[in-house]
Amino acid sequence: xxxxxxxxxxxxxxxxxxxxxxxxxxxxxxxxxxxxxxxxxxxxxxxxxxxxxxxxxxxxxxxxxxxxxxxxxxxxxxxxxxxxxxxxxxxxxxxxxxxxxxxxxxxxxxxxxxxxxxxxxxxxxxxxxxxxxxxxxxxxxxxxxxxxxxxxxxxxxxxxxxxxxxxxxxxxxxxxxxxxxxxxxxxxxxxxxxxxxxxxxxxxxxxxxxxxxxxxxxxxxxxxxxxxxxxxxxxxxxxxxxxxxxxxxxxxxxxxxxxxxxxxxxxxxxxxxxxxxxxxxxxxxxxxxxxxxxxxxxxxxxxxxxxxxxxxxxxxxxxxxxxxxxxxxxxxxxxxxxxxxxxxxxxxxxxxxxxxxxxxxxxxxxxxxxxxxxxxxxxxxxxxxxxxxxxxxxxxxxxxxxxxxxxxxxxxxxxxxxxxxxxxxxxxxxxxxxxxxxxxxxxxxxxxxxxxxxxxxxxxxxxxxxxxxxxxxxxxxxxxxxxxxxxxxxx
Amino acid sequence: xxxxxxxxxxxxxxxxxxxxxxxxxxxxxxxxxxxxxxxxxxxxxxxxxxxxxxxxxxxxxxxxxxxxxxxxxxxxxxxxxxxxxxxxxxxxxxxxxxxxxxxxxxxxxxxxxxxxxxxxxxxxxxxxxxxxxxxxxxxxxxxxxxxxxxxxxxxxxxxxxxxxxxxxxxxxxxxxxxxxxxxxxxxxxxxxxxxxxxxxxxxxxxxxxxxxxxxxxxxxxxxxxxxxxxxxxxxxxxxxxxxxxxxxxxxxxxxxxxxxxxxxxxxxxxxxxxxxxxxxxxxxxxxxxxxxxxxxxxxxxxxxxxxxxxxxxxxxxxxxxxxxxxxxxxxxxxxxxxxxxxxxxxxxxxxxxxxxxxxxxxxxxxxxxxxxxxxxxxxxxxxxxxxxxxxxxxxxxxxxxxxxxxxxxxxxxxxxxxxxxxxxxxxxxxxxxxxxxxxxxxxxxxxxxxxxxxxxxxxxxxxxxxxx
Numbered sequence: 001x002x003x004x005x006x007x008x009x010x011x012x013x014x015x016x017x018x019x020x021x022x023x024x025x026x027x028x029x030x031x032x033x034x035x036x037x038x039x040x041x042x043x044x045x046x047x048x049x050x051x052x053x054x055x056x057x058x059x060x061x062x063x064x065x066x067x068x069x070x071x072x073x074x075x076x077x078x079x080x081x082x083x084x085x086x087x088x089x090x091x092x093x094x095x096x097x098x099x100x101x102x103x104x105x106x107x108x109x110x111x112x113x114x115x116x117x118x119x120x121x122x123x124x125x126x127x128x129x130x131x132x133x134x135x136x137x138x139x140x141x142x143x144x145x146x147x148x149x150x151x152x153x154x155x156x157x158x159x160x161x162x163x164x165x166x167x168x169x170x171x172x173x174x175x176x177x178x179x180x181x182x183x184x185x186x187x188x189x190x191x192x193x194x195x196x197x198x199x200x201x202x203x204x205x206x207x208x209x210x211x212x213x214x215x216x217x218x219x220x221x222x223x224x225x226x227x228x229x230x231x232x233x234x235x236x237x238x239x240x241x242x243x244x245x246x247x248x249x250x251x252x253x254x255x256x257x258x259x260x261x262x263x264x265x266x267x268x269x270x271x272x273x274x275x276x277x278x279x280x281x282x283x284x285x286x287x288x289x290x291x292x293x294x295x296x297x298x299x300x301x302x303x304x305x306x307x308x309x310x311x312x313x314x315x316x317x318x319x320x321x322x323x324x325x326x327x328x329x330x331x332x333x334x335x336x337x338x339x340x341x342x343x344x345x346x347x348x349x350x351x352x353x354x355x356x357x358x359x360x361x362x363x364x365x366x367x368x369x370x371x372x373x374x375x376x377x378x379x380x381x382x383x384x385x386x387x388x389x390x391x392x393x394x395x396x397x398x399x400x401x402x403x404x405x406x407x408x409x410x411x412x413x414x415x416x417x418x419x420x421x422x423x424x425x426x427x428x429x430x431x432x433x434x435x436x437x438x439x440x441x442x443x444x445x446x447x448x449x450x451x452x453x454x455x456x457x458x459x460x461x462x463x464x465x466x467x468x469x470x471x472x473x474x475x476x477x478x479x480x481x482x483x484x485x486x487x488x489x490x491x
Numbered sequence: 492x493x494x495x496x497x498x499x500x501x502x503x504x505x506x507x508x509x510x511x512x513x514x515x516x517x518x519x520x521x522x523x524x525x526x527x528x529x530x531x532x533x534x535x536x537x538x539x540x541x542x543x544x545x546x547x548x549x550x551x552x553x554x555x556x557x558x559x560x561x562x563x564x565x566x567x568x569x570x571x572x573x574x575x576x577x578x579x580x581x582x583x584x585x586x587x588x589x590x591x592x593x594x595x596x597x598x599x600x601x602x603x604x605x606x607x608x609x610x611x612x613x614x615x616x617x618x619x620x621x622x623x624x625x626x627x628x629x630x631x632x633x634x635x636x637x638x639x640x641x642x643x644x645x646x647x648x649x650x651x652x653x654x655x656x657x658x659x660x661x662x663x664x665x666x667x668x669x670x671x672x673x674x675x676x677x678x679x680x681x682x683x684x685x686x687x688x689x690x691x692x693x694x695x696x697x698x699x700x701x702x703x704x705x706x707x708x709x710x711x712x713x714x715x716x717x718x719x720x721x722x723x724x725x726x727x728x729x730x731x732x733x734x735x736x737x738x739x740x741x742x743x744x745x746x747x748x749x750x751x752x753x754x755x756x757x758x759x760x761x762x763x764x765x766x767x768x769x770x771x772x773x774x775x776x777x778x779x780x781x782x783x784x785x786x787x788x789x790x791x792x793x794x795x796x797x798x799x800x801x802x803x804x805x806x807x808x809x810x811x812x813x814x815x816x817x818x819x820x821x822x823x824x825x826x827x828x829x830x831x832x833x834x835x836x837x838x839x840x841x842x843x844x845x846x847x848x849x850x851x852x853x854x855x856x857x858x859x860x861x862x863x864x865x866x867x868x869x870x871x872x873x874x875x876x877x878x879x880x881x882x883x884x885x886x887x888x889x890x891x892x893x894x895x896x897x898x899x900x901x902x903x904x905x906x907x908x909x910x911x912x913x914x915x916x917x918x919x920x921x922x923x924x925x926x927x928x929x930x931x932x933x934x935x936x937x938x939x940x941x942x943x944x945x946x947x948x949x950x951x952x953x954x955x956x957x958x959x
Contacts, residue, residue, distance in 0.1 A: 026537070026539075028560075028562045029557075030548070030557050030560050030562050030563050031537075031539050031562055031566075033547065033548070033551060033556075033557060034538040034539050034543075034544035034547045034548060035538055037521065038521075038523075039521055039522055039523055040521075041520070041521045052536060052537070078523055078526050078527075079523060079538065080522065080523040080524075080526075096536065096537075098536030098537075099536045101536070118536070120527045122527075123527070141522065141523065141524060143524055143527055143528075143579070144522075144523045144524050144525070144526045144527045145523075265581075266581070268583070269581040269582070269583060270581070330524060330581035331581070332520070332522050332581075333520060333522035333524050333580065333581030333582050334581035334582060335520055335582070336518045336519060336520040336522075336580075336581065336582020336583065336584065337518070337581075337582055337583055339520075340517040340518070340520070341520055342520060392517075
């Protein structure tokens with residue numbers, strides 16, 4: 001990593017300003033400060049520059065400049081990510097895509113739209129909504145997060161259960177490669193020849209290049225939607241109901257679980273209508289044709305009641321439905337009502353293991369003297385234990401990290417995974433060996449080096465770089481065991 | 492620059508700026524859900540100009556991580572204080588309080604050049620605290636306007652030679668109404684019909700001389716609905732402009748004075764028809780929390796403060812209401828919708844007026860750029876937001892814009908005029924007043940100025956009155 005002298009910095013700033021415009025480059029330390037973290041405040045890193053391009057050509061020129069100067073670079077959207085994925089881990093240039101937020105084309109007949117990466121996810125649905133369409137992937141941060149960030153993390157959301165994750169909704173991408181070349185992956189057609197490079201790119205967490213345009217699928221809004229709230233006295237009952245719903249062959253659009261502590265936070269925030277005394281609630285949404293919807297809703301209610309739900313009700317109108325979803329989707333932020341900080345884990349487990357794993361998670365967190373709130377995509381088995389802590393209490397961050405690592409180990413041990421949708425980023429690099437063998441990781445490294453041979457595009461992410469994850473303080477590079485064995489090489 | 496997980500450097504003790512607590516920063520968990528709702532972030536895409544970024548800066552300032560550098564001042568000053576972020580914040584960060592503390596600290600550390608300090612002192616202290624002087628200033632401006640001097644200044648472009656933000660002030664200058672409208676309201680306006688309660692009306696400082704018609708209309712519609720309206724003549728300014736402008740000490744003094752005055756009035760509610768004042772007065776409890784003599788009284792008074800729409804929107808209006816046949820759209824003033832969380836009431840009120848059709852305005856709850864005196868201190872951003880607002884208004888095809896705050900009225904009217912539109916901007920009390928008058932059974936004397944009359948369909952032309 002090159003350290004820039006002040007005079008070199010000034011020269012580079014001038015050069016970057018020629019590429020973009022004078023108002024589109026930041027290098028003042030006070031301004032860079034606010035870019036030091038994303039939605040995960042546990043990690044912080046300062047860039048040398050933040051640049052705001054408005055076209056693929058500008059992005060390419062910035063990337064070429066960075067390469068010339070051997071500076072690392074990383075793309076950033078809204079910065080709502082939860083794994084430190086857009087942090088400038090090794091300094092260099094942050095390329096903010098927030099000024100590339102246009103919708104370039106909407107083709108209703110072919111059910112697609114061409115958008116820029118800085119477009120806010122929900123704004124796409126707003127744009128096509130009046131004509132009866134929407135964009136299906138709906139991460140909980142969709143009111144702020146960008147399509148570009150969704151592509152990087154292959155983001156999911158509550159409706160992932162029925163509609164799949166981001167990769168299922170991206171047809172093609174214009175990408176500025178890490179060497180500054182502009183290429184197209186995929187296209188407007190549903191099927192394309194050759195390697196599915198779009199599929200490879202989506203979820204590469206900004207390490208394969210920077211998407212500058214995306215061709216995304218839009219869907220017709222369902223004819224009917226029904227939202228059911230089931231309330232439980234014990235969390236195991238809610239877990240049982242989830243399994244029962246799936247086992248009975250029902251395919252809801254979403255099955256979300258929200259626990260007692262989280263209910264307190266969201267009720268404090270917006271008064272959404274979740275009963276405060278419940279141990280857990282399930283939010284189940286059905287969508288599709290009006291015909292048969294009533295019967296399906298009844299079968300879902302039945303599955304919940306059979307598992308001990310004390311109350312099952314259907315949202316009376318769109319306003320009530322929206323309010324319930326608002327609570328669910330604001331849950332992470334609402335933890336601010338009860339704790340100054342939180343770290344969310346993103347483990348995925350086989351659904352049948354829900355009761356066991358949730359119980360263990362609570363034990364682990366309690367052992368570390370911390371609290372945990374659970375709000376997650378139960379239908380997918382995608383957990384989100386949110387460990388609450390106070391960064392002002394000395395030593396608490398280290399305990400959070402230790403508890404997180406144990407939870408990740410647990411998920412891996414029951415046959416699950418360490419990330420469902422938030423990405424590995426900076427946060428989970430050391431957990432990768434929990435689920436991937438050295439050979440797996442080597443193979444992935446080789447794929448990465450095909451796209452990003454110099455490693456300057458978003459370095460320090462995805463792959464393990466540290467021996468253990470409990471250490472605090474500046475992270476110095478140390479060879480990972482798999483590197484020492486010659487199985488992997490750090491680029 | 493390796494990523495770190497080290498403890499953040501913190502000063503011991505509570506986080507404060509200018510003696511005001513900013514502990515609220517710790518409620519921000521950095522989720523970023525506020526970002527897309529922040530007007531300045533939407534326009535610029537820069538994190539420093541977002542609520543999350545500003546909170547980060549305020550936290551770092553209070554913790555001694557950064558100093559109040561030029562760029563920090565610039566970004567904090569660019570905040571509209573519209574508080575849209577508070578509406579969407581799941582964590583409940585008291586953003587308005589944080590930014591006010593930051594602005595107070597900026598004023599302390601950077602009072603500016605002598606001319607600015609003088610103008611500031613003149614406006615925030617001398618004029619706001621002395622209604623007689625304010626009336627005198629208004630009378631002088633009235634002379635400036637009616638003898639044709641203003642026209643000359645505007646045509647000649649000489650205004651551009653004025654120092655600082657004076658040209659912007661000049662451009663926004665509303666037509667100062669004649670002396671009859673600037674005259675104070677009578678101290679008591681009796682209720683019509685069965686009396687429901689006794690309320691006090693905040694006539695405001697600037698409001699009283701520039702928009703006296705709104706106050707008169709407010710008093711009339713309150714009376715129509717059975718409220719006896721007390722207008723304490725000794726009332727002054729509520730101190731909102733001082734608080735928003737970083738003059739905390741004087742804001743506290745003015746709050747104490749307002750509490751004294753309205754307590755003496757012995758009323759069930761204090762009704763306010765300007766958004767910033769209402770939001771600020773509801774905050775008196777916090778403002779005076781550390782003053783043993785006033786803390787409890789401040790809480791009590793704050794609880795009795797009601798925005799006019801909030802107050803009348805609780806139950807159906809007392810009829811009869813006559814038809815006001817036109818299509819309007821409603822713009823939510825920030826400190827009504829975000830500062831006081833009043834969203835449905837004004838729409839409910841408008842819905843009761845026969846013949847009035849209300850079309851929804853896209854981004855109706857986005858700031859128009861007026862934001863107190865923001866349009867004068869940050870003209871560039873204010874203009875960008877105004878264009879955005881005007882474009883949405885023109886897209887509705889409405890014949891008039893209804894809102895509930897004088898600042899928004901001036902700003903949006905100026906914006907429409909700049910777009911060559913003659914669509915008038917009315918205060919909701921004017922529309923309600925018109926409905927009562929339209930019925931023709933009014934008992935109140937006809938005292939409205941030409942500006943406050945919204946002509947019926949099709950010719951809605953108030954712009955001529957606004958632009959001299």
